[in-house]
Amino acid sequence: MSVILNIETSTTNCSVSLSKQGETLVLKEDNNVNYSHAESLHIFIDSVLKSAQMKRSDINAVAVSKGPGSYTGLRIGVSAAKGLSYALDVPLISVSTLQALAYQVKAVDAFIVPMLDARRLEVYSAVFDSSYNAIRSIEAQILNEQSFSDYLSKGKVYFIGNGVEKTKKLISHPNAIFIEGKLPSAGEMSALSYEKYKKSDIEDVAYFEPFYLKDFIALKPKS
Numbered sequence: 001m002s003v004i005l006n007i008e009t010s011t012t013n014c015s016v017s018l019s020k021q022g023e024t025l026v027l028k029e030d031n032n033v034n035y036s037h038a039e040s041l042h043i044f045i046d047s048v049l050k051s052a053q054m055k056r057s058d059i060n061a062v063a064v065s066k067g068p069g070s071y072t073g074l075r076i077g078v079s080a081a082k083g084l085s086y087a088l089d090v091p092l093i094s095v096s097t098l099q100a101l102a103y104q105v106k107a108v109d110a111f112i113v114p115m116l117d118a119r120r121l122e123v124y125s126a127v128f129d130s131s132y133n134a135i136r137s138i139e140a141q142i143l144n145e146q147s148f149s150d151y152l153s154k155g156k157v158y159f160i161g162n163g164v165e166k167t168k169k170l171i172s173h174p175n176a177i178f179i180e181g182k183l184p185s186a187g188e189m190s191a192l193s194y195e196k197y198k199k200s201d202i203e204d205v206a207y208f209e210p211f212y213l214k215d216f217i218a219l220k221p222k223s
Contacts, residue, residue: 006189009077010069017186022194063193066094067211074210103188110156115163123163
C-alpha cells in the first residue's frame, strides 16, 4: 500500500494531491498571484483527506516539489512536508518541479522544455525527451533568439510553464510549440513520487532543503 500526500508550492499555484499506487485520487489547487500558500496549504491537505475519506494516519509518505521556483513558496511547501513527515513518522520524498511540469506534455518524438519565470529574460529550465528522460540538466538561463536552437533544429520542441510568455516573444521557429497557462501541479507528482517510494529514494528530514538553484536576494522596496 502506498498512499502519498503530494505538495506543490513552487509557483503561485498552491496544489495538493493524494495518490495511491501512483494514481491521483484527489487534487485540490488554486492559482493565487498573492502567494497565499501559508493560509491555504493545510486547508487543502485536510480537504483532500476528507474527500478521499482518509485520515492523516493513512498516509504512507509525504512528497514535496523541491524546486526550482519561488523562494517563499518552496520554503512553505518544504516546511509543511517536513513537519508532516516527522509528525507522522513516514518517509519524505522530493520531486523535481520541472520534471513534474514536463509530465503535463504528451508528445511523441519531441523535446519537452519545462520553464519557470526567473524575472527579466531569465528562466529556470530543463530539457526532457518524450519519455521524460532528462536530456539537459536544470539551468538558470538568460533567453535570446538562439536559445534551444540545437533542439529546435532536430524536431518539435514543446515549451511549457510560466516562462513561456517571454520565450515566445524571442523564439520564432516552426518546430517551437508553446503551451501557455500551465503551472506545476501536485497531480503530476503522483507517478514520480510513487516510483521514488518503491525504490526507497527518500530524503533526510532533518537536513533536506529546497533546490533554489539561485541564492535568494532581498530587494529594497521601491519608494
